[in-house]
Amino acid sequence: MAVDPRVDPAVSVVFVCHDGHGRVLLARRGAGARDEPGTWDTGAGALEHGESFADAVRREVREEYTADALDVETIDVRNVLRAGSHWVAVLNAVRVDPEAAAIGEPHKFDELGWFPLDALPSPLHSQLPATIEAFARWVRSNG
Known part of the structure; x- marks a missing residue:
């Protein structure tokens, strides 16, 4: 697509x-994903008019993973330029209860998994390495 x-x-x-x-939740993108089906990725969604970043994250985490965001912290911002699109990506670290996480959008994702940063599955979505690098920096700085 x-x-x-x-x-x-x-x-x-x-x-x-x-x-x-030390574990992160990744979803494998299914056939109905917007791009790169079959790759593993974190969650994301568009900011809606009038919505705060934290509220958008809470909404998207519930939609994609059926879980409540227990802690939300903005950790990075970057420009993502791809195939004629330009997104300003506001990256967040979000603690969730692993027992509460499930696929909330089966038309987009076909598998979820918890992984340590040094044992990520493959193939990875093209944007995931930069996201994981920023998250790893945040983890190191928060001890």
Whole structure:
């Protein structure tokens, strides 16, 4: 499926869900995913008009993973330029209860898994390495 072409920059909230004990939650993108089906990725979604970053993250985590965001912290912002689109990605670290996580959007994802940062599955979504690098920096700085 083609990437949604955007002329003007749009804002997305990207979130790395973690369990607070070194594992991150990744979803394998299914056949109905917007791009790169079959790859593993964190969650993300577009910021809606009037919504705060944290509220957008909480909404998206519930939609994608059926879990409540227990802690939300913005950890990075970056420009993502791909195939005619420009997204301003606001990256967040989000602690969730692993027992509460499930696939909330089966038309987009076909598998979930918890992984330590040094044992991620493959193949990875093309944007995931930069996201994981920023998350790893945040983990190191928060001891």
